[in-house]
Amino acid sequence: MTTLTTEAGTRIDRFRALTKGVEGWINPLSVRIWDVMLGWQAQEGSPGDMLEVGVWHGRTAALLALHANAGERIHLVDFNRHEPLDDNLDRFRDHCAGTIELTIADSFTFFNDAFMSEHRRRLRWIHIDGSHEASGLHSDLLHAESLLAKNGVLVVDDFMNPMFPQVSEVTFEFMHQRRHELSLTLNGANKAYIVRPLHHKTILRRIESGAFEREIAALGMEIELRKGTHLDRPVYGVRPSK
Template identity: 30%
Template structure:
């Protein structure tokens, strides 16, 4: 990850594994590459997350941004956490943020249920959001509400990262997302990574999907379709060192020749 500051590199290599939460290392890498692509294209600005917990993904977003980041969580108001999905801790979150090089003065904390947050509250705090992580309440009502909230505050060309869509323990997230898609939600999927689906305006689907697929081609599992939208399945299959080496060779200039030789060998065998 030579694109990044030493701070962010350190967090990707070490820090995000030491902050309590649920974030697959490949999904972290994919999101980091997405942010770099947004910066290259001049579309990267404020980030936001619903469901910060102890900051595992939020810190990554914050370290990559030079703008204000918005953290939305009930934190200590656990009576608002009706489905008991996670247990955010504001003190621990801020400690983790500082420990890994974050700047609390660039964080706007909204401590309440996202069901009570209006789009204007986010926009007035930070402006349009470039990357919006949705990992809050895991009921259908919360998932639907949070996707609508993210859509209403997203910068043109921005991306929403939805957590737990395929998680068997939280099926209502899938229900809420389906309700969003079939009720006319503007955003559509373009990628699936471990425990995440990434959404954007359809006009940007091909750009994000193909560019990130090419940059992380060793981890490209397959192409598929989700809710009528083409998606890349990335990093879901697990490969050891030998498996990744085979993929690296296959992706090299010698790959097609080796494939032909392999085919000839099996025909002669």
């Protein structure tokens, strides 16, 4: 493994260098949000495997690779083996303290009984970015809920993206059904950040104390945060400041 510094600014630089020419959609705000939240998990000492459904060429997986600690596995699932993926993952492995495991499968079949019982409530990061069909997303969310650890973060891609209205509709409906198990905590850059209700309180404290904004600023981006009015638990919106 190549020696890595844990200094966050440098990690963003390393992510840029590692993913030069790697196709993907994650935008600069999301890169910073992931870096900060994954960093919190390291400070909390919340180890756990990570999972991504929908890998494409591996751009978002690269960021997970830079955060994985020794003994942690990154489970990647995609039903297509897109041509540059294997080569990209080989490069990422040189910068990853953990293990990267790619499974070519439909997520529906990937989540078999063995995987579910081995990882129940043990995954610290889950990125759902595979099927954007209502039924496929619903199935991924059902599995993700069972797998998410106490201090885990579940990220849903294309949430509130007007081009994928079913993603928002299914996510809201699912969140309502699971409101005692999950909380929507942050929404920004087309992604929803969902956590366990107790962890929600910790994230809110970090947002409301200004820590989140300061940490993102330290990574070179000023942000605007807005607290939504709410019926149950508050949710924040985030975007880059103009």
